[in-house]
Amino acid sequence: MQPPLSTLSTPRPSPTQPLLAQARPSHTALLCGIARARHQVLDGGEIFQDPLAFDILGPAQAAQVRAALAANAPRNRSKDAGSFSQAMRGALVVRSRIAEDTLREAVAGGATQYVLLGAGLDTFALRNQWPRGLQRVFEVDHPATQAWKRDLASQAGLAMPPGGAHVPVDFERQDFLEQLAAHGFDAAEPTVFAWLGVTMYLPLAAVEATLARIGARAAPGSVLVFDYVRTPAPAQWGRKLGLALMERRFRRMGEPWRCTLRDAELHAMLAAHGFEPAEIITPDRIRDTLLAHRPTTLWQRALGGLLGGIVRVRVAARGGKSPA
Numbered sequence: 001m002q003p004p005l006s007t008l009s010t011p012r013p014s015p016t017q018p019l020l021a022q023a024r025p026s027h028t029a030l031l032c033g034i035a036r037a038r039h040q041v042l043d044g045g046e047i048f049q050d051p052l053a054f055d056i057l058g059p060a061q062a063a064q065v066r067a068a069l070a071a072n073a074p075r076n077r078s079k080d081a082g083s084f085s086q087a088m089r090g091a092l093v094v095r096s097r098i099a100e101d102t103l104r105e106a107v108a109g110g111a112t113q114y115v116l117l118g119a120g121l122d123t124f125a126l127r128n129q130w131p132r133g134l135q136r137v138f139e140v141d142h143p144a145t146q147a148w149k150r151d152l153a154s155q156a157g158l159a160m161p162p163g164g165a166h167v168p169v170d171f172e173r174q175d176f177l178e179q180l181a182a183h184g185f186d187a188a189e190p191t192v193f194a195w196l197g198v199t200m201y202l203p204l205a206a207v208e209a210t211l212a213r214i215g216a217r218a219a220p221g222s223v224l225v226f227d228y229v230r231t232p233a234p235a236q237w238g239r240k241l242g243l244a245l246m247e248r249r250f251r252r253m254g255e256p257w258r259c260t261l262r263d264a265e266l267h268a269m270l271a272a273h274g275f276e277p278a279e280i281i282t283p284d285r286i287r288d289t290l291l292a293h294r295p296t297t298l299w300q301r302a303l304g305g306l307l308g309g310i311v312r313v314r315v316a317a318r319g320g321k322s323p324a
Contacts (some may be wrong), residue, residue, distance in 0.1 A: 026145045029120030032197060033057055034065055035089045036096065036121075041069050042080055047290055048093035048100075052123040055156040056149070087299035091307060092197075094290055098281060098310050099194040099225045100124060106192045106223050107131040113191040115140060115180065117210070118198040121149055125164040136163050138185055140176055143168040177213055190219050195226035200257045207259055208269055215274030220317040224275070230308035231260040261308060270313055278313035285309070 037053040039045060054062040080086050103114055103124075112135045116122055119139035130137070139146070146168045153159070160166065165183045169176045181187065193214060199207050214224055261269075263280070270278050283303070287296055 026120060026142075028197065028201075029145060029149075030057075030061075032092055033121030034061070035092045037062070037065055038069065038085075039089055039093045041066075042077065042086075043089075043093075046293075047090065048097040050096075050123055050127075052126055052156075052158065055158060056121045056123050056126070056152055058152040058155050082295075082297040082299065084299045087297060087303050090291060090294075090300070091303055094286055095196050095227050095310055096122070097290065098312075099192075099196060102223060102225050102312055103134070103192045103194070104131045106190070107133045109190075110221075111190040111192050111223070112136065113138070113185065113189050115185070115191055115193045117176070117193060117195040119149070120145065120197070121152070122194075125160055126153065126158045128161055130161075130163075134163075136165065136184060136186075138165050138167050138180055138183060140167045140169055140180065143170060175213070177217055187217055188219055191222040193218070193222065193224045193226075195224065197227065199226060199261075200229045200259055202259050204259050204261075207261075208273070211269060211275070212273045215270075215315055218315045220315050222315040223312060224315070225310065225312050227310050228266065228308040229257065229260045231262045231265075263308065266308070266311070270311075274316055274318075276314045276316045278311050280308070281310040281312065283307055283309055 033053070033056060036048065036050050037057060039048060040050060040053050054066065057065065103111075108131070110133075112133065114124070114134060114137045116124070116138065117140050119141045122139070125137040125139060141149070146166055150166065167176070167179050167183045169179050177185075177187070185191075195210070202210075211224075214222070218224075267278060283300075286309070287300065291300070
């Protein structure tokens with residue numbers, strides 16, 4: 001059991017498409033899954049323990065990753081230290097850790113449902129380690145990505161446990177909350193929504209549409225956890241260059257970054273759509289807590305300058321009062 005966090009596609013979506021709308025499985029979902037698997041070996045799962053990280057990749061991909069890690073292992077570890085790969089892997093596993101720490105805290109406070117928006121190769125539902133009191137887990141994703149994941153899970157002998165549900169959504173034609181309801185989601189129950197690694201791939205209007213839906217229709221006290229890319233200030237030329245390089249990297253994968261947010265813009269948007277004041281877990285705070293045991297590297301600082309952090313925010317009571 002990991003201790004809780006201290007204190008703490010290509011087609012362009014329309015504004016009514018709140019999530020990724022790809023006609024093929026997500027390549028970045030695979031890369032995130034591989035990063036979680038590599039973390040178990042290269043870092044010993046010290047930040048985020050996922051015993052199914054290799055299984056969910058499927059036998060062929062898992063064998064390929066293991067072979068790459070095993071080949072000349074001491075040299076690989078030496079090259080990994082301080083690398084861009086290590087910094088990016090850390091950013092990816094930290095957000096999963098924070099989401100699941102938040103889930104455990106929220107369930108202890110009465111939340112009964114967990115919704116993964118853009119679930120990708122997340123394995124939480126399959127791990128059979130749900131906190132006591134959590135009744136339902138919903139994985140929401142585009143049908144192509146979800147079918148691919150279900151096939152990988154089947155190859156590994158993994159099945160969704162009772163209370164878990166796959167919710168395929170054609171985001172061009174369907175409202176994700178309506179589809180959740182059709183699969184047993186109860187909008188009156190306090191819920192944790194994890195929306196990780198998604199906002200940067202959407203137009204701003206689609207990000208705002210998703211926030212509006214959750215803020216207006218989720219139960220007061222429900223918690224949303226998501227990450228975002230910060231818009232560089234006009235004079236931050238280094239961050240602008242770094243952002244341009246990252247955008248080019250993902251554009252070449254066919255899944256370009258489309259949205260960055262200024263902090264003031266983010267807070268105003270959340271307030272406008274029925275949320276309480278947000279907690280922003282900044283890269284600096286992450287380095288001082290979850291990554292405090294590691295020397296800070298140049299790549300960590302560079303990524304931290306681009307990534308706005310992890311947002312944790314509650315749905316306010318209707319009328320603006322905080323829930324009891």
